[in-house]
Amino acid sequence: MRARSVSKARGRLDVAVDALNDAIAQAEPLLTDAELASARAARxxxxxxxxHSSEHTVIGLFGATGSGKSSLVNAIVGADIARVAHRRPTTSSALAVLPEPTDEREGDSASSLLDWLEIHERHTVGRGSLPQGAILVDLPDFDSVESANREIAERLAGTVDVLxxxxxxxxxxxxxxxxxxxRRFARHDAVTIVVVNQADRLSKADGAxxxxxxxxxxxxxxxxxxxxxxxxxxxxxxxxxxxSEIASVVESKRAILERLFADARAEGHAIAEATGVSITRKSAEIPSLPREVPDAEVDRLEEACAAAAQVEKISEAVAKSYRTRAGRHTGWPALRWIGAFKVDPLERMRIGRASNSHRTGDSGEEFVSRSSLSIDAPGARARMNRAVEECALALAGEAPHPWPGRLTAALDEEKESLPDEVDYALTHTDFRGAEKSWTWLPLNIVQWLAFLTAIAGLVWLLALAGFDFxxxxxPPMPMLEGLWVPVPVPTAMIIAxxxxxxxxxxxxAFLNSLIAGSRKRRARRAxxxxxxxxxxxxxxxxxxxELDRAARLEAALAALVAST
Structure with a gap:
């Protein structure tokens, strides 16, 4: 791999690492502890x-007991280095074989890399026995009866550059x-070599x-x-x-990056599988999961809140409140005092009086007056809770695991805060319930003029009666002529x-009813x-x-797949 290609691949790998970081961050609430630990370990x-050193390629030889790994290492380097025995297990610790370094810096970088791999047993061979930069590792048998040996093999299978x-x-x-x-490392095909040893036991036909x-x-x-x-x-x-194959892999310097690409790709697929993301070569998508909360679901929640908050009852109270107050200003003046004994329905409910501004007590802390309508009533809460649950189910739809559970759990947390928000809306919605109508003043003036006219006529007649008494x-009684029968003016004033x-x-009453209906509709809308x-x-x-989290997860996994 030429220097430019290596540099370009390294840039792609940086993108892949960033994308993996993003994917882990977005997937964290969706993963089990074991899955999250695995993702973080991979990162x-x-x-x-x-x-660590990018000049050295670590080639790990894995196999079962008796497969001849140690003999193969000896044969590759042309020296009797790795232990060969008939005792099981043959190899109880990892052994690294590497050529003599060309300088102190190369030796230090190789040592640092092997320290990181926790390979402490090392053997140096002469130059020419292995390509410069190659590190052969003879590993314990993965089917060893010793669990520690299997653990070493499994750990290094996840870290060496070539399998x-x-x-x-x-x-x-x-x-x-x-x-x-x-099969576990199938995505690492670019850095995988398979060797069937002991071919001397096979005929040509059997070998084929x-x-x-x-x-x-x-x-x-x-x-x-x-x-x-x-x-x-x-x-x-x-x-x-x-x-020749080993030399080609080492000299091209592609194995390190290919291994890391494979690790990133494999972990991306593991995260995708755990979070229900469907990955293709060009995209990543969670099937059946919407990108935004549909308006229909918002409408459903609004309906449930409106029913729980008794919006129709409040709207009717707004209309009644207007009619009550209008009657005090436009009714017949002689009977208006009766209206003073009627309680304003909005005052009784403590609804709509806080306007849109916050009220503060002497301490300066905000307080909200609870409405007299019981949002905490079981029926009201049950209705809202059911709407929240239906919203979660509708959003999840046919989406894969774990999204239905995640959406349900997330929205369950909002069940406690929704009633408080609904009550806050009730006590802080400005219905302009105390607003007067322009019709009140002219009607009031004319009513008083008519009332005073009738009173004047009555006083006039009483005065005449007093004269008689x-x-x-x-004085002579003025008459209103021109009618089918003459009518005394005081009587005409009373009648008029x-x-x-x-x-x-x-x-x-007609105008107040029309305006009350308009106020009712306005209150309902507000x-x-x-x-x-x-x-x-x-x-x-x-x-x-949560839907945005899903979109970011899709984007991160898509970027990861595209970069690898």
Missing amino acids: HRLTERLE VWVTDPEKYADAVLHTEFI AVRSSMKALLDEDGLAKTEVFLVSALEGSGLPKLR LQVPK GLGLGILLGALA LRSSLREAAERTVVARAQS
Whole structure:
């Protein structure tokens, strides 16, 4: 790999690491403790490996007991270094074999890398035995009866740069090898080599059959492009080709980046699988999960809040309140005092009096007057809770695990705050309930004029009656001529005053009813708007934050896939 290609790949890897960080951050609430620990460990391995030598390629030889890993290491380097024995397990610790360093800096970087890998047993061979920069690692048997040996093999399988799976003609189809190791690292096909050792035990035809069978098994494991090397560590057949492949991998310097790309890609797929994200080569998407909370769900929440808050009852109270106050200003003056004993429905409910401003006590702290309508009543809470649950179910729809549970859990947390927000909306919505109408003043003036006219006529008649009672001459009675019968003016004043009062009362009642209906509709609109905002501040905002998390997770995983 040329320097420019290496630099470009390193830039892509930086993008992949950033994308993985973003994916972990967004997926954190959705992952189990074990899944989150695995993701963080993978990220830690990525960043730590980048901090160590990029001039050395660590090639790990993995295999079952008796597969001949140690013999193969000896054969590759041409020296009897790795221990070969018949005792099980043969290898109880990892052994690193590397060529003599060309300078002190190279030696220090190799030592630092091996320290990080926790490989303490090391052996140096002469230059030429291995490509410069190569580090061969003979690992404990992954089927060892010693659990510590298996743990070493499993740990280093997750960190070495190149995976060399070593098997033999008898165990190449072993389930442990394929299901617990090779298949687990199927996404690492670019840095995987498969060796069938002890080929000297096979005829040419049998060797071809074993190679073909192993290729078929690797195809099932997801490594269709991985080459199978037939090698005899004892006789040396196939070794030149294997050495050439190792040299090519080391000299191209691609293995380190390819391994890290594979790790990032594998962890991205693991996160996607755990969070229900469907990944393709070009995109990442959570099926059936909307990007925004649909208006229909907001409408449903608004309806539930309106029913729980008794919006219709409050709106009717606004209309009654207006009619009560209007009657005190436009009713017949002689009977208006009766209206003073009627309680304003809004005052009784303590609704709509706080306007849109906050009220503060002497301490300066905000306080909110609770409405007399019981938002805490079981029926009201149950109605809102049911709407929240239906919203979560509607948003999740056919979305994969864990989104239905996540949305339900997230919105459940808003069930406690929604009633308080609804009550706040009730006590802080300005209905302009105390607002007067322009019709009141002219109707009031005319009513008083009519009333005073009738009173004047009555006083006039009483005065005339007083003259008669005192038996004193009374002034002549003015008559209203031009009618079918002459009518005394005082009587006409009483009739006109009372008649006009009745007509004005009927007109005022009609106008007040029309305006009360308008105030009712206005109050309903204002209340619904406030309740919708209350639902949006709580349930909808929380639901949208989860949908936004899903979108960011999709974007992070898409960026991760694209970069790898």
